[in-house]
Amino acid sequence: MIPSSYYLALSAIIFVIAVVGVLVRRNAIVILMCIEMMMGAAGLAFVTFSRYLNSLDGQVVVFLVMAVAAAEVAVGLGIIVSIFRHKETTDVDEINLLKW
Amino acid sequence: MELVLFISLAAIAIVAALGVIMARKTVYSALFLLVNFCSLAGLYLLLNAQFLAAAQVIVYAGAIVVLFLFATMLLGGGEEARGTSNVKRQTSSVLAIVLAVVLFVEVGYVLVSGTVTGTQGSDTPEAIASMGNVQAIGKLLFTDYLLPFELAAILLLIGIVGTVVLAKKKPEIENRKSEIGN
Numbered sequence: 001m002i003p004s005s006y007y008l009a010l011s012a013i014i015f016v017i018a019v020v021g022v023l024v025r026r027n028a029i030v031i032l033m034c035i036e037m038m039m040g041a042a043g044l045a046f047v048t049f050s051r052y053l054n055s056l057d058g059q060v061v062v063f064l065v066m067a068v069a070a071a072e073v074a075v076g077l078g079i080i081v082s083i084f085r086h087k088e089t090t091d092v093d094e095i096n097l098l099k100w
Numbered sequence: 101m102e103l104v105l106f107i108s109l110a111a112i113a114i115v116a117a118l119g120v121i122m123a124r125k126t127v128y129s130a131l132f133l134l135v136n137f138c139s140l141a142g143l144y145l146l147l148n149a150q151f152l153a154a155a156q157v158i159v160y161a162g163a164i165v166v167l168f169l170f171a172t173m174l175l176g177g178g179e180e181a182r183g184t185s186n187v188k189r190q191t192s193s194v195l196a197i198v199l200a201v202v203l204f205v206e207v208g209y210v211l212v213s214g215t216v217t218g219t220q221g222s223d224t225p226e227a228i229a230s231m232g233n234v235q236a237i238g239k240l241l242f243t244d245y246l247l248p249f250e251l252a253a254i255l256l257l258i259g260i261v262g263t264v265v266l267a268k269k270k271p272e273i274e275n276r277k278s279e280i281g282n
Contacts, residue, residue, distance in 0.1 A: 001102070002102055002103055002106055002146075005211050005212070006106065006110075007106075007143070007147070008211050009208065009211060010110045010113065010114070010143075012204060012207040012208060012211065013114055013117075013204070014113060014114065014117045014136070015207075016200050016201075016203055016204040016207070017114070017117040017118060017120075017121060018117065018120075018121075019196075019199075019200050019203060020121060020196055020197060020200045021120060021121030023192070023193075023195075023196030023199070023200070024121065024193045024196050024197070025121060026189075027126055029126050029129075029168065029171055029172055029175070030120070030121070030126060030129050032168075033120055033129055033130065033133050033168060034120065034121065036133065036160070036164060037117055037120060037133065037136060040136065040137060040140050040160070043140070043152075043156075044140060044143060044144075047143075047144055047147045047149050047152060048147060049218065050147075050149070051147040051148055051149070053218045053219070053220055053221055054220050054221045054222065054223050054224045054225075055220075055221025055222075055223050056221070056223045056228070056236055056237060056240050057221070057240065057244075057245075059149050059151070059152050059237055060237060060240050060241055060244075060245050062149075062152055063151075063152065063155060063237065063241070064245070064248050064249070064252050066155060066156070066159045066160070067252040067255065067256055068252070068255065069159075069160070069164065070159055070163060070164060070256070070259070071255050071256050071258070071259030072259075073164050073167055073168070074167065074259050074260070074262075074263045075259055075262045075263055075266070077167060077168070077171040077263075078262065078263040078266035078267050079266055080171065080175070081171060081174065081175065081266070081267060082266050082267070084175050090175055093189075
């Protein structure tokens with residue numbers, strides 16, 4: 001069996017790539033995609049522990065996270081669409097109405 | 101064989117993740133995200149989580165990516181202006197990458213130092229295989245995790261209602277404003 005650290009390292013790599021995406025990209029839709037990618041990476045870590053510790057709890061958590069991710073994307077895209085109606089942009093640098 | 105599959109799936113996942121953050125057009129980002137999720141589903145299969153692999157493809161690849169594509173096409177997924185002219189943006193990008201490297205080193209240290217351990221459970225692959233992966237997860241979901249399961253249902257309901265409220269136009273408010281104005 002492959003050492004669990006391989007899977008965890010892969011999960012860390014994908015998570016960090018997604019973090020860079022959130023920090024560097026300015027399109028709100030791409031930022032939301034990167035957040036989804038982070039959830040995927042965290043899910044991989046959960047399933048890895050579930051497999052290597054012989055416990056199914058991790059898989060149940062990932063299943064529940066999927067429900068959260070689906071709701072989050074639906075609401076997030078709804079917010080982005082309604083912001084686009086007002087400001088005609090999805091650039092997060094332009095969306096600064098609440099900035100002091 | 102397992103190692104070969106892992107390495108190829110991992111390579112696809114990493115390249116797709118890089119593609120998501122580097123693609124110039126949002127549509128390409130969404131398609132790279134699809135590749136990333138599909139290779140994660142393959143890794144779930146390698147980790148003996150067949151139900152989650154299927155759910156990953158259905159929920160993420162089937163529903164979430166399609167939602168992203170719809171939103172991208174609704175909002176006109178134009179190219180993002182590259183921030184070469186703006187010094188402030190460039191410095192923040194460099195800072196972001198430095199912070200990400202620090203984060204990766206920290207996570208890598210935790211993994212290598214071998215402090216990640218836990219007590220072994222009773223769900224060995226043989227025990228799961230005797231009753232099936234879906235049945236085992238379902239049993240756990242409806243016993244130990246019943247409350248989170250019900251809360252997820254309420255969360256999804258709130259998500260539906262919230263999306264409808266956000267997405268619909270608000271003519272009543274405009275009418276009321278004009279009434280007050282009159």
